[in-house]
Ligand code: C2E
Ligand code: MG
């Protein structure tokens with residue numbers, strides 16, 4: 244906390260530092276308030292089978308609703324929430340949002356779609372969070388539809404995640420996905436020990452994949468790796484027809500997620516725009532396929 248109790252202390256804080264500290268305090272305050280008032284909601288982004296364009300799952304992506312109604316993306320508050328020790332509470336709020344939205348999810352995408360949630364690496368290695376979190380997922384009554392997305396660090400850093408936590412989730416039928424794969428610090432030998440169900444290839448490798456031979460090489464390596472380890476591969480951040488066409492023509496990658504198919508959607512909006520479930524599903528857009 245910035246204190247101007249004496250002239251000497253004030254000298255250490257020039258005006259801009261003080262402004263910064265004040266701004267941070269304000270964000271901190273509004274984040275704490277948002278949690279108290281449960282002012283979080285989820286946008287859901289479809290995961291798509293690129294052969295059939297069927298939606299196989301949705302990922303819940305948290306949003307903060309400011310007291311003035313402005314919607315904030317997670318980049319503005321997730322790290323801070325983690326720093327302040329508020330992320331566990333926030334994650335339980337996301338789970339509660341999913342439970343609240345389950346009828347809309349089913350209406351929009353079908354009753355078998357998986358539901359992915361993001362968990363910060365720091366949480367993933369903490370049994371004190373993960374045990375009650377697993378119980379909360381079990382209590383939803385549909386644990387088998389859940390998939391937990393964690394980044395590579397959770398697997399690589401020596402924590403309780405692999406030995407203690409993963410078996411609990413496995414027993415519940417909850418699947419595990421490695422998010423943002425390829426940009427972390429995991430070495431190939433570390434990967435040999437990972438037991439996950441899905442690998443999500445980071446967007447940075449998918450962007451313009453059709454024109455980037457080096458990314459293509461990495462993609463091929465990830466593909467054979469995941470095949471050997473029995474993991475499903477999904478491409479994240481697919482934005483263009485050309486990227487999709489490349490995946491279809493040159494790889495066996497079957498699943499993708501990205502603006503090309505759909506941005507994260509507020510399901511209430513979907514319902515307003517297309518009250519009938521069939522229309523909601525069609526709301527993904529009848530995109531041209533490479534064959535077309
Ligand atoms: P992520 O889990 O890797 O999610 C993908 C992010 O990329 C999302 O941003 C999504 O909206 C965006 N995205 C999806 N397709 C495209 C595309 O085609 N192009 C581009 N440019 N972007 C695309 P979002 O919703 O802002 O979330 C950012 C990150 O915040 C997430 O990355 C995740 O790490 C974190 N996050 C979101 N919700 C939660 C949560 O409930 N808990 C935790 N711990 N983290 C969360
Ligand atoms: Mg994710």
Ligand code: MG
Nearest residue numbers: 422423443479
């Ligand atoms: Mg990701």
Ligand code: MG
Nearest residue numbers: 423445446479
């Ligand atoms: Mg990413």
